[in-house]
Structure formats: C-alpha cells, structure tokens
Amino acid sequence: MKPYEPRILPLDDIDWASHVTLIGKANAALARYDGILQGIVNPKVLLSPLTTREAVLSSKIEGTQVSLEDVLQYEADIKEPFKAEREQDIHEVLNYRKAMGHAVNELKDHPLSIDMIRDLHRILLSDVRGNNRWPGEIRRIQNYIGRPGSPIEKAIFVPPAPSRVMDALSNWEQYLHSEEKDPLVQLSVLKAQFELIHPFSDGNGRIGRMLVPLILYNKKMLSSPMFYISAYLERNRDIYYERLLGISRDNDWNGWISFFLQAIQEQADENSSKAWSILELYKEMKSKVPEIVPSKHAVYVIDAIFSRPIFKTSQFVPVAGSNRMAAQRILRALTENGILDIMAEGRGRQPTVYSFRQLLDITEKL
Structure with a gap:
C-alpha cells in the first residue's frame, strides 16, 4: 500500500x-x-x-x-x-x-x-x-x-x-x-x-x-x-x-x-444537558451547604467538592483553614445531611474516603 x-x-x-x-x-x-x-x-x-x-x-x-x-x-x-x-x-x-x-x-x-x-x-x-x-x-x-x-x-x-x-x-x-x-x-x-x-x-x-x-x-x-x-x-x-x-x-x-x-x-x-445539571446542582448546594456548615467555609466547601468529588479527610483539611477538627465536623455534617457519601471507612492510619455522588452520577451518565 x-x-x-x-x-x-x-x-x-x-x-x-x-x-x-x-x-x-x-x-x-x-x-x-x-x-x-x-x-x-x-x-x-x-x-x-x-x-x-x-x-x-x-x-x-x-x-x-x-x-x-x-x-x-x-x-x-x-x-x-x-x-x-x-x-x-x-x-x-x-x-x-x-x-x-x-x-x-x-x-x-x-x-x-x-x-x-x-x-x-x-x-x-x-x-x-x-x-x-x-x-x-x-x-x-x-x-x-x-x-x-x-x-x-x-x-x-x-x-x-x-x-x-x-x-x-x-x-x-x-x-x-x-x-x-x-x-x-x-x-x-x-x-x-x-x-x-x-x-x-x-x-x-x-x-x-x-x-x-x-x-x-x-x-x-x-x-x-x-x-x-x-x-x-x-x-x-x-x-x-x-x-x-x-x-x-x-x-x-x-x-x-x-x-x-x-x-x-x-x-x-449532551454537554449542554450535563453542564446545566451541574449548574443546577451547584445552585442547590449554594442553598443547602450554608445551612449545614459555618458560612465562612461554605463557598470553599462547595468549590472543593465540585473540583474534587472523591477525596480523603486530609485533602479536605485546608478547606477548613487547616483545622483538622473543624474539617471532620464539616465532613460529618455533610455526610449526615446526605450531601457526601462515605466510599471507605477510615481504619487505623487509613483515612475515610468521601464522594460527592450526585456530581459523579451527572458526569458519568450516558
């Protein structure tokens, strides 16, 4: 050829x-x-x-x-x-x-x-x-x-x-x-x-x-x-x-x-549908998250879970001003209110892994 x-x-x-x-x-x-x-x-x-x-x-x-x-x-x-x-x-x-x-x-x-x-x-x-x-x-x-x-x-x-x-x-x-x-x-x-x-x-x-x-x-x-x-x-x-x-x-x-x-x-x-769904989810989070976490952290929390929808506890600490206890309280509140899911429970030195499942579902749907 x-x-x-x-x-x-x-x-x-x-x-x-x-x-x-x-x-x-x-x-x-x-x-x-x-x-x-x-x-x-x-x-x-x-x-x-x-x-x-x-x-x-x-x-x-x-x-x-x-x-x-x-x-x-x-x-x-x-x-x-x-x-x-x-x-x-x-x-x-x-x-x-x-x-x-x-x-x-x-x-x-x-x-x-x-x-x-x-x-x-x-x-x-x-x-x-x-x-x-x-x-x-x-x-x-x-x-x-x-x-x-x-x-x-x-x-x-x-x-x-x-x-x-x-x-x-x-x-x-x-x-x-x-x-x-x-x-x-x-x-x-x-x-x-x-x-x-x-x-x-x-x-x-x-x-x-x-x-x-x-x-x-x-x-x-x-x-x-x-x-x-x-x-x-x-x-x-x-x-x-x-x-x-x-x-x-x-x-x-x-x-x-x-x-x-x-x-x-x-x-x-398809891109329009996904982008619109993500935008609507973002608006929903802007309404919900400030009711769950201290307002000074709310914007950082929302941006963090949208930019990194799977993460472990240590990666979330900077969102709470490098305060590990505050980060754990925020994560607990977000989980209890159904915004985050736990992918893997922490054991010993292994940290808990969280996911923002609603965003992942929008992203991965055909």
Missing part, C-alpha cells in the same frame, strides 16, 4: 448544499451550549469532572481500561492496589488533562500552532507508554496502521511519507488561520486532515481529539475551551474510523463532514 497523499487545503469539492441542514443544527446546538458556559461563573471548577471524563474517554478509544472513578481515586491517593498496567493508563489520562491545561494557558497569549501542538504531544507522552516514540518530534519514519505484527503491505492505512509531513502540516496550519464558509466544517476538515497526516509516531488520535475544543476556542466559537467530543466518538468508534478511512480510500470528505457535524450537534446537546 502506498503512503497517503494529503489533499491541499482548502478543499474545492465540499458539497455545501448537502450539509446546510446539519451545519445549522450543529451551530445552533453549539451556541446553546456556549450560552450555558457563559452563565457559569467558574467553569474550570464546576466542569472539572467532565474535563477528566473527556481525558478518560479519549484515552479509552486508544485502548486504556480505566474509569473516571479510578482516576479520581488515584488522585485522592487512595491505597487502592492498582496494577502497573492500570497505573500506566491513569498516567496517560492525567497527561491528557495536563496537556489540555497547558494549551488553555498558552492560548491566552498565543494562537494555536504546530509548535504548541508539539508541546502538547511532549506532555501527553511524558513518562508513559510511547515515551520512546519521540515525544514532541515530528516523525521521520514511515509508520502505518494495521493489525499488531502485520507487515506494511497489509496495512489498513499508511500515512504520508516523512518527507511530505512538514509541507502538509504547514498547509494545515495555514488553513487553520484562514476563513472558511463555515467554521464547523473547517474544524471537521482540520481534525480529519491532522489524523490523516499522522505527524507523530504515537498519540495522533488523542492529539486530534484534543484539538476539537482548542480550535473551537481559538476560533471564538466557544467562550471556554470545554467541549467533550470523545463520548460520541467512543460510542460510534467503528463509524468514526470508517469515515476517516473513507477519506483516504475513497476521497469521501463529504461523508466525514456529515458524520462530524452530527457528532458536534449531538455532543453539544
């Missing part, structure tokens, strides 16, 4: 008329979601579990086997006997989230660029599987996608030859900063083209999915770079890969664009 020869962007054969209805629905759904985002005073805190869930699902598409609760428990330093392989999976998820955080900070002062994407890749592969695959470096070897152990002749997809990668990326970046008839169609082309160029030796799929919220934010289609596309792609994994393959095999860009616009629409609606 010959290496794929990437098209020069912009594409001149997009069937705009066939996409009109989906373009309208996807843009409307995205605008509704952004309206909710703009109504959230501190989205970084409130949507923190959704951000972690996105990292979990994007990594799961690549074969990791950990859940959102696994990651949150690991972050809470719970002495769960994680096997080495699962711990590696968790670190991949944490790296994904760290890379996203780095990108958000960089985008405050700099436009999205290939150099920034290389930095994200370096963070993504830091100290995990694939860290020997040249993190942050554009590939200089011919790679391919196929069954493990199969030769390149039987590959499912062979990305562009290394000598073509930099030219293709330069064209990609130029198109990124150009104007298109519709920015969501432009995003669909950018995402697919990046994955088809396959510029890194590993981690291309995760970087490609990470680019979706970053481009939405960079193009000012979202007020905050918090869009969670991986749930839809995970549910429709076979179609996702088939539509990408359809581009390289049949030049079927329009099939991919239709699929991606549908993904944006459905995922924006």
Whole structure:
C-alpha cells in the first residue's frame, strides 16, 4: 500500500448544499451550549469532572481500561492496589488533562500552532507508554496502521511519507488561520486532515481529539475551551474510523463532514444537558451547604467538592483553614445531611474516603 497523499487545503469539492441542514443544527446546538458556559461563573471548577471524563474517554478509544472513578481515586491517593498496567493508563489520562491545561494557558497569549501542538504531544507522552516514540518530534519514519505484527503491505492505512509531513502540516496550519464558509466544517476538515497526516509516531488520535475544543476556542466559537467530543466518538468508534478511512480510500470528505457535524450537534446537546445539571446542582448546594456548615467555609466547601468529588479527610483539611477538627465536623455534617457519601471507612492510619455522588452520577451518565 502506498503512503497517503494529503489533499491541499482548502478543499474545492465540499458539497455545501448537502450539509446546510446539519451545519445549522450543529451551530445552533453549539451556541446553546456556549450560552450555558457563559452563565457559569467558574467553569474550570464546576466542569472539572467532565474535563477528566473527556481525558478518560479519549484515552479509552486508544485502548486504556480505566474509569473516571479510578482516576479520581488515584488522585485522592487512595491505597487502592492498582496494577502497573492500570497505573500506566491513569498516567496517560492525567497527561491528557495536563496537556489540555497547558494549551488553555498558552492560548491566552498565543494562537494555536504546530509548535504548541508539539508541546502538547511532549506532555501527553511524558513518562508513559510511547515515551520512546519521540515525544514532541515530528516523525521521520514511515509508520502505518494495521493489525499488531502485520507487515506494511497489509496495512489498513499508511500515512504520508516523512518527507511530505512538514509541507502538509504547514498547509494545515495555514488553513487553520484562514476563513472558511463555515467554521464547523473547517474544524471537521482540520481534525480529519491532522489524523490523516499522522505527524507523530504515537498519540495522533488523542492529539486530534484534543484539538476539537482548542480550535473551537481559538476560533471564538466557544467562550471556554470545554467541549467533550470523545463520548460520541467512543460510542460510534467503528463509524468514526470508517469515515476517516473513507477519506483516504475513497476521497469521501463529504461523508466525514456529515458524520462530524452530527457528532458536534449531538455532543453539544449532551454537554449542554450535563453542564446545566451541574449548574443546577451547584445552585442547590449554594442553598443547602450554608445551612449545614459555618458560612465562612461554605463557598470553599462547595468549590472543593465540585473540583474534587472523591477525596480523603486530609485533602479536605485546608478547606477548613487547616483545622483538622473543624474539617471532620464539616465532613460529618455533610455526610449526615446526605450531601457526601462515605466510599471507605477510615481504619487505623487509613483515612475515610468521601464522594460527592450526585456530581459523579451527572458526569458519568450516558
């Protein structure tokens, strides 16, 4: 199989008329979601579990086997006997989230660029599987996608030859900063083209999915770079890969664009539902928590349980002004009033582990 020869962007054969209805629905759904985002005073805190869930699902598409609760428990330093392989999976998820955080900070002062994407890749592969695959470096070897152990002749997809990668990326970046008839169609082309160029030796799929919220934010289609596309792609994994393959095999860009616009629409609606439910829960807690704990601690308590919905006692102490006795009283009151659940009772030196189950249920529901 010959290496794929990437098209020069912009594409001149997009069937705009066939996409009109989906373009309208996807843009409307995205605008509704952004309206909710703009109504959230501190989205970084409130949507923190959704951000972690996105990292979990994007990594799961690549074969990791950990859940959102696994990651949150690991972050809470719970002495769960994680096997080495699962711990590696968790670190991949944490790296994904760290890379996203780095990108958000960089985008405050700099436009999205290939150099920034290389930095994200370096963070993504830091100290995990694939860290020997040249993190942050554009590939200089011919790679391919196929069954493990199969030769390149039987590959499912062979990305562009290394000598073509930099030219293709330069064209990609130029198109990124150009104007298109519709920015969501432009995003669909950018995402697919990046994955088809396959510029890194590993981690291309995760970087490609990470680019979706970053481009939405960079193009000012979202007020905050918090869009969670991986749930839809995970549910429709076979179609996702088939539509990408359809581009390289049949030049079927329009099939991919239709699929991606549908993904944006459905995922924006799902994101809106989750964000709205979280916002309503936050409002409920703003009413309930001050009646349960001293008012001087109430805001800190609410932010703490939203940003870290699984935690142990010692991690809560700073919320109570580093007063361990006060922290234990607050936790007891929150548990007795049904706001927190006890995941594991403390024994000896093992601290009690708490969870904010209402938030976890919203985050994890399909």
